[in-house]
Amino acid sequence: MENKRNVERPDREAGRIAVLGIIIEDKSQAERVNELLHQYAPYIIGRMGLPYEKRQMNIISVVVDAPADKISALSGKLGRISGVTSKALYSK
16 A cells, blocks of 8 residues: 655646637737747647637647746736737646
8 A cells, every 4th residue: 555645746836737828810920929939838738729710810728837927927928919819727
């Protein structure tokens, strides 16, 4: 039987898991979005992008493991790009 006190737990102070939802309505801004995501690459676990041609937009979901201030900063910087909307959903 395993001793539960020896089970490793994630360091919650080091980072939080979050999903960033990004909608690019102005496709000319896609390069700026990708540049920002590249700057935060060490925190990115995975990313999925969906072009939605019917509405002429791109939808991106990005999963990150980062300190809350880094997640907030990335979401805020993305949201300040004209034609881009970004929201973060945090784990508990």
